Amino acid sequence: MDTDQFLVKSDLNFIPKATYTWQTPSNIALVKYWGKSNPQIPKNTSISFTLNNCNTITTIDFEKKEKSTYVDFDLFFEGKQKEEFKPKIAEFFKRVQEYCPYVFEYKMTIHSENSFPHSSGIASSASGLSAIAMCLMSLESEINPDLSEKDINKKASFLARLGSGSASRSVEGPLVVWGNHPEINGSSDLFGVQFPYKVHPIFNDYQDAILLVDKGEKQVSSTVGHNLMHHHPYAENRFQQANDNLTKISKILQEGNIKEFVKLVESEALTLHAMMLTSNPYFILMKPNTLEIINRIWQYRNQNGSNICFTLDAGANVHVLYPKNEKEAVNQFIESELSKYCQKNQYICDTVGLGAIRL
Structure with a gap:
């Protein structure tokens, strides 16, 4: 893997101080990545919708100092150190x-x-670390003006991946593939790439309502969960399944086969959690209300001929996915039926987004 392409090879013209602010989105994987090797190399290819409203805003103030052998930084989150x-x-x-x-x-x-x-479970590490990466690249582009926008985004995704694998998919949008796959032109284990093929219009403005079943800390972190895949009895079959599903969803996204989209996305979500259930030690991140919501979604879909579906990240919250032409009906269903299963009836209405924005 050619990581040398990301080394700084030019003389840098240091500036005394600078401030950059970036808003970078979270993302929701349709084909899941679960299992990795060092340094942050995925065991299978994944693809995600970039979100729009779920984001992190990060400002970094850079002030030149004497060069040292350590990285000197202070961190404030939501106003507090x-x-x-x-x-x-x-x-x-x-x-x-x-x-x-x-x-x-x-x-x-x-x-x-x-x-x-x-x-x-809304991939805060994805949006947070991609935001830091974009701020670093803003500085680099100022002290090394030879970089193109394409170079900046590619390296930002590469850097973000080193902090959180899914962060590699939060620089661009609306669909991003991470992981080398023979049927995705330009794909790489080192960085995310925009889905390179024309997508059917039904998926261009897809909706995602995130139902906040549990807003607390996860009992098992994603890092721990990934590590449990190293000796998982079903790991190799899972990695092959995910790569096969990437092939399938590529065709689905291009042809607009929404029924097959629903089946594949829900299967991927449940398979992700099946890997957790069968790890050693095993663990469960879903909550009783997660299952209640899933069953209500299935019931609603059958009764109304809807194309609503769900997916899950590594947590209890439910992402409700649906085409924009069902927005009014589904939002009414969420408010009247599903919100009661959310903590304090809270949910976030989101939609597919286009990636990082400099503020």
Whole structure:
């Protein structure tokens, strides 16, 4: 794998100080990635919808200092200094320092906030780490003006991946593939790429309502869950299944076969959680209300001839996916029937988005 392409090869014209702010989205995987090898290399290819309303806004203030052998940063999350978040970000900087040597030249002050609850299964690490990566690339593009926009996005996805695999899919949109796959032109284990084929119009403005079943910390982190795949008895079959499903969903997205989309996406969600149920040690991230919502969705779909479906990330919350032409009816169904299974009746109405935005 050619990681040398991401090394800084030009002389850098350091500036005394700079501030950059990026809004980067979360994403919801349709074909799931679960299992990886170092450094953050996926065991199977995944594809996700980029979201629009669920995002992280991050500002980094860079101030030139004497070059040191450590990365110097302060971290504030939603206005409060968060020492407990620093180890993960410090590990991220350790992984990217080879590709971003300028991090030793600046004191960084990071201010970050989410539009959704942290650590509740809405891929906050994806939006958070992609935002930091975009801020780093804004600095790099200023001190190394030879970079094109394509270079910036590609390297940002590469850097974000080193912090959180799914973060590689949060730089661009509306559909992003991460992982090398023979039928996806340009795909790579090192960074995410936009789905390279023309998508049927039914999927261009797809809706995603995130039902907040449980806004608390997950009992088992995604990092732990990924590691449990190393000796999982069904791991190899799962990786093959996911890659096969990537082939299938590529055709579905191009042809607009929404019935097959529903079946594949729901199967992927349940398979993800089946891997958790059959890990050693085993664990369950779904809650009773997760199952209640799934059964209500199935009942509604059968009774109304709807194309509504669900997917799940590594958590209890339910992503309700549906085409825009059903928006009014489905939103009414969510408000009247499904919201009672949410914590404090809370849910977020989202839609497919286009990726990172500089503010």
